[in-house]
Amino acid sequence: MSELLLMLVDDAVFAGIAAFGFSLLFNVPRQALLACVLFAASAHAVRTLLLHANVPIEWASFIAATLLGLATVPWSRKVVIPRPVVTVAAVIPMIPGVYAYKAMTGLMTLHHQGYSVELQQQVLENGLLTIFILIGLSFGLAIAPVLVYRNKPIV
Amino acid sequence: MSPKCNDNMTNSERCTSQHSTNKHGLSHKIISHEEQAAITRVIAHTGQLLQAYNAESRLIEQTTERLGMAFGLDSVEIALTSKAFILTSRSNDHCVTTTRTMKAHGIDMGIVCEVQRICILAEKQIYDVEQVKQRLDNLAVPKYNSVIVACFVALSCACFSHLFGGDSVVFIATWLTSFISMRVRQWLILLHHNLLTVFFITAFTATFIGSFASAFDWGNKPELIMVTSVLQLVPGFPLINAVSDMVKGHVTIGMARWMTATLLTLASTLGIVLAVQLAQLGGWL
Numbered sequence: 001m002s003e004l005l006l007m008l009v010d011d012a013v014f015a016g017i018a019a020f021g022f023s024l025l026f027n028v029p030r031q032a033l034l035a036c037v038l039f040a041a042s043a044h045a046v047r048t049l050l051l052h053a054n055v056p057i058e059w060a061s062f063i064a065a066t067l068l069g070l071a072t073v074p075w076s077r078k079v080v081i082p083r084p085v086v087t088v089a090a091v092i093p094m095i096p097g098v099y100a101y102k103a104m105t106g107l108m109t110l111h112h113q114g115y116s117v118e119l120q121q122q123v124l125e126n127g128l129l130t131i132f133i134l135i136g137l138s139f140g141l142a143i144a145p146v147l148v149y150r151n152k153p154i155v
Numbered sequence: 156m157s158p159k160c161n162d163n164m165t166n167s168e169r170c171t172s173q174h175s176t177n178k179h180g181l182s183h184k185i186i187s188h189e190e191q192a193a194i195t196r197v198i199a200h201t202g203q204l205l206q207a208y209n210a211e212s213r214l215i216e217q218t219t220e221r222l223g224m225a226f227g228l229d230s231v232e233i234a235l236t237s238k239a240f241i242l243t244s245r246s247n248d249h250c251v252t253t254t255r256t257m258k259a260h261g262i263d264m265g266i267v268c269e270v271q272r273i274c275i276l277a278e279k280q281i282y283d284v285e286q287v288k289q290r291l292d293n294l295a296v297p298k299y300n301s302v303i304v305a306c307f308v309a310l311s312c313a314c315f316s317h318l319f320g321g322d323s324v325v326f327i328a329t330w331l332t333s334f335i336s337m338r339v340r341q342w343l344i345l346l347h348h349n350l351l352t353v354f355f356i357t358a359f360t361a362t363f364i365g366s367f368a369s370a371f372d373w374g375n376k377p378e379l380i381m382v383t384s385v386l387q388l389v390p391g392f393p394l395i396n397a398v399s400d401m402v403k404g405h406v407t408i409g410m411a412r413w414m415t416a417t418l419l420t421l422a423s424t425l426g427i428v429l430a431v432q433l434a435q436l437g438g439w440l
Binding site: 011014015017018019020021022023024025026027028029032080081082084085088089091092093095097098100101104105108134135137138139141142145146153155 | 210213221262263264265266267268271272275296298299303304307309310314315382383385391392395397398399402420423424427
């Protein structure tokens with residue numbers, strides 16, 4: 001139990017730092033930086049916990065992003081900053097970058113070395129995983145404006 | 156006459172006019188043609204800024220609409236494409252339409268926040284058209300120091316290597332690799348290179364430096380250095396924006412953004428593949 005807790009804390013801390021770097025890259029205003037880190041850390045920890053409980057990664061990403069999206073609503077109203085400023089930076093650690101690159105390099109190797117079933121399988125698996133995780137993340141973030149605040153602006 | 160009573164209005168029109176009448180209780184003042192043109196120019200500038208700095212389409216739509224309502228227009232409608240946007244403002248059945256081309260400026264959430272803040276101040280009737288125009292013209296949003304940004308982006312990549320199970324040697328090597336390639340990226344952007352070129356060269360640099368670590372077998376998983384130092388190039392922002400645009404009905408611009416993100420990934424992958432082949436390490440998979 002304590003091992004799991006330790007793993008989650010480690011996960012949250014490193015995901016938080018990762019999100020911090022990207023929020024600087026996106027020039028997120030100073031008053032929103034801490035929120036970025038905290039939201040990213042908790043969302044990533046939630047996803048890791050779900051993965052630990054054998055939830056498939058797409059669903060885990062979707063649930064984590066949904067919770068993140070809903071949690072940013074009260075924050076965004078309080079500080080009057082549009083939600084995407086924080087949500088996108090916070091979601092960056094969960095973006096399936098490695099899978100995307102693997103799908104692309106696989107595609108190039110497929111062309112270069114000729115067709116093989118294993119290579120095709122790798123390309124398809126990585127590509128589909130990339131697409132589904134991305135869709136899970138964005139749908140999750142869109143839940144609050146699409147379902148709760150239908151035609152009203154949040155901020 | 157209130158536009159609220161008109162049954163033929165579309166949902167969004169009804170929604171926006173309710174928004175204006177309920178929230179601000181605006182009486183319908185008469186806006187002259189010149190005034191309407193001036194207001195439209197200011198709103199178009201707002202939309203242009205938001206689009207150029209990669210705001211989500213829904214945000215662009217809402218902000219321009221709210222600004223128009225705040226200035227007493229009947230409605231503001233926009234059509235977004237990947238390279239330009241068309242905006243029509245309507246006041247007393249008189250329309251002004253304008254098109255603005257969009258020059259991509261990269262991602263800057265500071266500007267998006269600032270524009271949104273100006274819009275809200277205008278909505279609360281604190282700013283008038285002239286003040287909004289001046290604020291937008293003299294928009295000065297501080298940027299973070301580029302060395303600090305490079306340090307922390309490199310730290311992000313190093314954190315990814317830790318999350319994928321790398322040890323401290325891998326962590327430090329990833330940080331260094333990433334830092335150097337990030338500085339290269341910033342330098343190329345400063346020289347106003349095409350984004351695809353920037354991604355290609357940056358990915359090449361990162362992978363090439365990272366491949367030395369693999370060759371010398373540093374740390375527990377040396378291949379992680381190569382893999383994670385290019386993660387700074389993952390176009391997460393366009394990808395997330397693309398899907399959320401499509402979810403909220405902006406399918407064409409969503410597709411355009413998805414394609415942009417795919418091209419950027421392709422450019423980085425080409426850089427990776429070239430570096431790997433030069434380093435003669437065989438496949439990256």
